[in-house]
Each structure stands twice: as structure tokens, then as C-alpha cells.
Amino acid sequence: MSVEGDSNTISSLERIAREQAIDQLRRRNGLMKTLGSENGEPKLDWVEGVARLLQEEHLLEEVETDARAIHRRGVRHLIWTGMGGSVITVHVLCAMGFAAAGDLTLYPLDSTDPAALNHILETIARQKNLTPPFHDAATLHTLLEDVMMVGVSMGMTSEEPITHLTWFVELLQQAQLTPSEHIQVMTLPGSFLDQFAQQQEAPRRPLQPDGGTGTGGRMSAPTTRVFLLPVALYLTYTHSSSSLRSILADAWRHHKLDLAQESPDKHPFVQLAATLSDASQNGACRLLLEVTEEWKPLLIWIEQLMEESLGKGGKGIVVFDEQPLNPQGPCFATEGIVHVRMTADEKAETSPTFQLCLPYLATRTPEQRLSALASCFLGWQLTMSLYGYLQQITFAGQPAVENYKARARQLRSLSDPLEEIQNWKPTLRYEQLRLLTPAFIEPQETPAATFVHALRQRAYASPQELDYLDVTINGFLPENTWLSISAAAHKAGNMLLGIPAKVRQAPAAYHSTEQSEMDGPDTFVSLRILIRDHESVIAGAYTDAFLRAQAIGTWQAMLEQKRLCFLLIIDGSLQDASAPLEHFFEQTIQLLQPGE
Template identity: 25%
Template sequence: MTSLFVAAAGAAADAVTAHVPSLVADGVAGRIFAQDATLWGPAAEEEAGKRLSWVGLGRTSRHLVGEVSALRDELREQGLDRVVLCGMGGSSLAPEVICATEGLPLVVLDSSHPDVVRGAVTELERTVVVVSSKSGSTVETDSQRRVFEQAFTDAGIDPAGRIVVVTDPGSPLDEQAREAGYRVVNADPDVGGRYSALTAFGLVPSGLAGADIEALLDDAEAVADLLAEDDEANPALRLGSAIGGTSPLRDKLYLVDHGTEARGLGAWAEQLIAESTGKDGTGLLPVVLPRPGGRTPPTDATIVRLVPDDGDDSAPVAASTVDVGGSLGAQFLLWEVATAVAGRLLGINPFDQPDVESAKQAARDLMSGSGGDEVSDDFADGPVSVRHLGGDWLGDAADVDAAVAALLAQVDPEHGYVAVMAYLDREGDAPFAQVADALAERVGRPVTFGWGPRFLHSTGQYHKGGPATGVYLQVTDTPREDLPVPGRDFTLGEFIAAQAGGDAQVLADHGRPVLVLHLTDHDAGLARVTRALAGGRA
């Protein structure tokens, strides 16, 4: 039997008591499932009017079950059992969670780093590539597709037999892919990327990798009536109130894996929450933690414990705690409704992402040479070059340690946070993510860690549109070997450098302090930066 578990304590429980009765009185749950676009105010009405079809995906995505199953069988008969997913943000995070939860291999390529892309272009004789993009205009995904097309062709393999495209009907990619003879699966165009877990974007790559996508839809459909009910027991109204209705607002959400069967759910929820709420100077900042303990939550945080399907009997761990459990398909729908509810309580439009677009434009400007004067480095410290933006805060720092200390001195001790943004290899450099724990201990404030450019489609929106309380540490490197993009006049190395530079510039334009540490020698530089962030203890 499919079930959902939401239990709040402390300030989160107070928020449930304060807000759920009025949400019920206003018929918010029923109106969400009736796709009432007026719930978030006049300014949001146009966008919301074309972004609410996710409420019925448990039923409307049923046709994909047979279609994907037949395609998987056809590919397996050809010996194609390695699935690579080229997609960013909402196009990649849900399939990653689905496959990890079922213990299935899926290569998720959500980077424009040439070393990462090159590492995925292997074992072509058994590889099928899913290219996922709503419009096809996402430069990362377009570049990845071009690289694979060239690799297949060079190997004497017809790309049309190896590439499956998931996109909105009538998009430029839809038309181009059909002309090229590729298999195309259209997604529901009235669903935004981060709400698309149960559309073709979530289900096609997962199903091709062997996931039971029918069970996901069953679980979502089984809880739809519960989540649509205007009743004080509605788990989505309770969760939305607990995360978005505390007073004063606890705008940091520590998403802690506390025994959940859904592997990596925190990273999926991070994008949904940060990109949906981080705008108009407000929002909720998710801090994803892979295990309980290790970090002391600040007073402006709510701990969200991702617990087993049947709940957790342990006592709350903080003054504001929410336990959330349930099967994966049910939780996808739960979190989507709860985020929409939180958006209403925060007074924002949960369906747009204006600052994601600003960072993309800044990257395009740098690529075209119209991005303004080039910013020079402040100094070099061995294998690391150092540059600061967003104000005159560096002082007389002359080495990496002093530069890091100067950045951390800008952290607001009551409301601030540190964002580490690593434009590196998510797999090869995975141990570097552990610096977040050392930094959190050092500053006593929340620390997030994002792999670039992946985070640009997630917390990148909150960085620029949310409260001006963050400081930003960007780590970049020189690729070991660059990779041209077939049919384009740029390389992946040039592109990821423009993405990093564009994001840093937009942050600086918003008055955010940014420290850029560029590794001129990758291994030595990364070791040097790691020691500096740990205060010399690493």
C-alpha cells in the first residue's frame, strides 16, 4: 500500500498549525489539482497557466509505460544495455534518483567539462544516448549530442539508431531530430523542467535503464486524491507550511538522508525548492547532507529528515524538524505540491527562474566577446590563480589562505551562507565535496556544494534571486584536454569557462562577494585549495 509520512516538530509544527487551516479554507489543494493559475497572484498567472499539468501525470503519462518497454526490449536485442543521459537540471536529476533507488546503472552527463564529456564517450558498441531538452536550446545538451553524433559516426555507427530524443512537441530539437531519423518521445509541454519527474523526461531514460516506471506512476496516482483534498491532514499542505511558513522564516532547509529508500532524493528536492522559491529577495535554501550528524543546524534552519517509507521513531534533532517518508513516485508528487504551497506562502511565483536565464545570457555574451572588459587575476599562489569580484573586500590578501579568510569574513553570522561552486569533474574529483563539512565547522553557518554547471539549473537561481546573504567560492580548472564541439565555433573548455565567468559576473552585479580560485595545475591546485578551505587542517 502506498503511503506518505510527514511529521513536524517545534517551529515547523507551529507553522503547520498557523497556516494549514487557512490553506484548507482557501481550497488551495483542490485548486492546485484543478490547475488554478490564480493561486500565486496576478504576476504569476500567465506562467502558472502553462505549468500545472504535473498534477495529473500519474494518469497522463501511462502511455509511456508500453512505449518505453517496447523500445527497451528492441535496444536490448541489439546488445545496447548502457544508457547515457544527456540533460541538465530537471531533465537529469529525477532519472538519477529513480535509477539509484532501484540500483540500476545510468550514466548521467550533466556537465560541459571536456574531461567529463570525453569520459562518457566510451563503450559505444553497447551505448544508447538519451538527449533530453524541452526546447533543444540548452547549449550543454546540444554540445553533448553533437559530440556523441560525431563519435558514433567515426566508429561507423549510425547515430539515428543510437540516439533517443526527449523534447517538447514542436520544439526546434523535435523537428531537427525527426528530420535526422532519430527516435523522438514528446513530453508534456505544460510541465516545467523541475516538475517533470513523471513526464517523459524522468521516465524514458529511467525505463530504458530498466526501472519500473509503471510502479512510479501507480504510487503517484495512489496519493493524488489525498494530496488534492482540502483537509488539515493533507501531507502536502503540512509539508509546504512546515518549510515555507515558519515565523520568523527559517529559510535554510537541511535535507538529511535519514534512512530513506530514495537514493539521492535530496539533490532532486534541492533543485525543485531552490529554483522554485529563490527569487524576489526571498526563498528557501536547501543544504543537502548525505547522513545525519556532522553539522550543527543554525537557528534559521529547519531540519528535513528524509526517513524510511514507514517513518522514523527517533526524536527530533533540532528546534524545527520535519520527517518525510514515502515511496518515490508518491514523494515526487508530494514535494511538488508542497513546493507550490510554500511558494504561495512566500508570495512568489514558483514556476519561473529569471536568474537562471541571466546567467545563461552572461555566458553567451562572454562567448561572443560582448561580455565587457576581461577581469584580470589578483595574484597567483603556486598552482592557483586568484580573482575576486563583487566589492572591495579582498584587502591585502596575497595567498590562497588569506583570500579564503577574507571571503569568509564577509559571511553574515546570523543569516549568511557559503556556496562552493566547483566547475570540476563530479566523479573524478568527488572527494573535494567533503570540504563543505570542514567549511561549515569553520564558519558555523550553512555551506552548500554544487558541481558546475549542474548547479546553475538548481541553486544558481537562489544565489542571485534569493536573499543577499551568501558568499561564493568558485573553483575552476584548465581541462587536461579540450574537446571541440562539432559544427560549432567553440570548444567545451571555452564554453565551461564562459559559464563560470558569466555566473561570477552576474553574482558580482548583484553585489555578491565572489572568490574565484583557478587551478593551473589540477592535482596540486586542488590539494592547495582543499587545505585552505579546511583552515590548513587537510
């Protein structure tokens, strides 16, 4: 339950009850309808979607029939390509132990780095005792004969799945396999991906089982095939006695939407929305979430839901995992921040932390975990929509990201997208590093010194203008380099500045949290990292041109939005990147030390 004695929270709860906000949400009328619509079309099918699926059982049976058909075809490896809400749910399921279901393995794919394709191919090849290169038809046939790719887009303009499917179809043709037997597409009518599927005569399925289009991508779970098909595959391949109906029925029972409508003050996710709203400053709030190891995979889904839905007009909720913030740091603050502990323990000790008590998290079987997960999806969506209502934020759509998509599309037409920034000024150079800065930044002696100077200016501004630090890595990095950068970013943010830090991986992050960075709260500094040269794909044709275009296009779009954003380019290959990156962050930490 929420912290006792907070009159503001009581006021927000009273407003939700008095204005019948949840009734508006369910009936799709009033202010809720306006805030939940995109281009005049309500995107609120997710609110009652589970109830409708339970009433129309044949819709769930159709998904289960699809899963059984995939099983009968002998598919053992399923690559799920999509961006943002089209794939994050699959990431969550895989991280929670549902990636390997009997004889089937799921591979989420949301990167345009050829290394991501190589990783999947190498994983499949090891299970078949194959080694690259994979060029001849016989080897490719053995490699791909039991592999399927599902391409998903819950938006109209996503192109990454098209590039993956194009690459995969060409490989299938080289392997003398029939593409239509190894691919499936789920998308909106008329989308870029839908046009591609028609050209390829690829089998298509509606995202919503009822064929509707009223569910935004980040609300894809649990009522669209983005959640339902992976779960149906798990149940099929493990020969479970459970069904989609039984899992959703338990989830809907735990969700207690009737309770939220009739007694808002007694529903944990309504309480949370009110607490977040009242803690916000000018509509902006930082949420630091603590969860058990079992439920940590859910964090990335919550992060996307909140930031893509609410990060608009300088408002929104920025989500972090719980982090130890130094109260002596120059930017430390207790205002505008809420610490939340998500727990199954109804007797959790009271503290300044908001206790989000969800008894159904205490599960014993995989099927119970799936039901609990679906309930969490529904609950957090309720919190998001109520926060949007209280702060008058349109929570449908993500208009800011269309800017960078258009830029990336244009940059891909160049022989090398890096040509676009070849003569950018100011650019700081040091050995293999190039730091491209906003035009108003005063250059210092080195890239690290320039970055720290900007951090200090924000940290010591009046009023203080630094609430979090973002480091975004474009493409793949070796795990030890990734961990080193993450540790440095958190030390700089948590310990030296007293603020939370994000370490994001792009391009996936550009479809999940970039809306917030471009149009949400602007009190942050972002460092984008791009290595110039990437791996070559080990089979077929796929380059890093899209990855480069995305890195540059998003950076340009951030500058256009007046965001304090740097682009750090390492001139070299992956093997050349570790040492200069580690040196950059070592110098950053050193220069941020008190007294420097």
C-alpha cells in the same frame, strides 16, 4: 507527523484549508494558477499527470513500445544527456541501483568537461577489452555499435545536450554507423535542441506522453519520459512482470491527493509545507534533510525542485543534507531553519526534528521502490507548490539563469573565454592561484586571507549576513581532491561558523540550484573553482571552451546580482591542482580559527 503545539503551523494549515489552495492547484485557478504559470502559460500538468496517464493507458504503452524497440536493436549502453530536470531523475534512478538493467547500462551526462565524456567511453571500452585512442573506423564501430544517446531538454535554451549530440554524431559517422539509429531527442517544440534534431533528422519523442508542454523541468518525474522511459527500459531489460501502469497506480494510491485536498492537516507533505513556511524568515528557510542511505540519492532531486522553483525575490528554501552545526559558531541560529527526517517508521521518536513519515518507503522489491520513488516526487512537488502559495512565490520558470546562459553563449564565441577576465581587478595571486573578487572587497595578503576576511565581515555583521557557505567546482576533480575540499568546506561552515555548507559540481549545478543562488536568499558566500586546463577528449572533437564560458558567465551574473561570489582559478592542469587547492583550504581553516 509535525512538531506538536505550534500555533503558527496550525494557522498555515488553516489557511491552506480555508483558501482551498489544493483545490486551486488541481483546478488550475486562483492564485495557484498565477504562481504556477510561466509567461502566462500554466505549468501544472504534473499535478494530475499520473491520473491522466492511468486513464489513457495507450500513452504508457507507447513508452513501453519504445523501450522494447531499443532492446530489439541490441542497445547495451545508453547515454542520457541533459541538464537539470532533464537528467537529475536519471541520476537518482542510477544511484538507487537502476543504472544496470539486465544487459543495459545507463550513463547520465550533464557536464561539458571532456573528462566526463572520457569516463563514459572508457567504461564502455573496458567491457569490450578496447583501449584508447579510438581513431580508426573499425575500433570506433566496435566501441559504438550498441551505444545510443538520448538528448533531452525541458527548457527552450539549453545547449549542452546539443554539444554532446554533435560530438556523438561525428563519432558515429567516423565509425560508419547511421546516426539516426543511435540517437533520440526529447524536447519542447521550437527549442534549441528541437531545431538541432530537425537539422539532423533525428527521431523525436514528446516529453509528455500526451504531447503537452505544461510540465516544468524540475517536475519531470514521474509524468514525463524523463522518468517513464528509464523505468520502462529497466522493466524491459530485466523481463519484469510489472508495467508502468502498475508502478504509477501504486504511486498515485500512496500520494493521497484527495486526502490532502479534503483534510490538509492529515497529509504529511502538506504539514511539511506549513512547517517550512512558518519557520521561514521573510520568506526564506533552510531545510536540513536526513534520510536513510537507501533514499539519499533523492536529495539532489529535492534540492533542485525547491531551489529552482522557489529561489526568487530573496525568498525560497535552501536544501542541505543533515549536518552537525556548532552551536558556539558565530553564525549559528535556530531561526529560519527546519530539520526534517524522512522515514518509513510511524513510531519514530519525537524530537525538534520534523518527522516526515512515509510508510511506503519500506519496500521489498525494485518495482515497489520505483512506486515509492514516484510517490516521493509527487509529495515533494506538493510541498513546494504550497510553500510557494503561502509565501506568494511564482514557482514556475527560472528567469535568473537566463542571464548566465546568454553570457556563456557570448563567451563561447571567444578563442579562449578566459580572455574576458584577463585584466579583472581586484585579482589576488599566490603561486598558481588567482582569486577574482567582487569590486567592493578589500584585498588581503593572499587569496585565502581575502576569502576569510569576507566571510568574517558577513559573519560579524549586524544583523548577521551569513546563513550558508557554497563551494562550486567547475568540471571534474580526482575523488581524493574532491573529498578533501568537501571536508574543508564543511569544517569551515559547520564547525567554525556554525552554518551548513554546500559543495556543488558545475555545470550541472547551474541548471539545478543556481536560480536560488542568483535570486533567492542572499545571506551566503560562494566560492567558484575553475582549473585552467582540462583533459583532451580521447575520441572525436570536444573542448573545454563551454565549461570555461559557463564558469565565467555564472560568476559575472552573480556579481551583477550583487551576490558575494569569488572565482578561484588554478593556472595549470588537473595534475597541478590538488596541492594549491589543499593549501588554500588549509589556510582558510587556519585563519577561521577563533582568535586568529
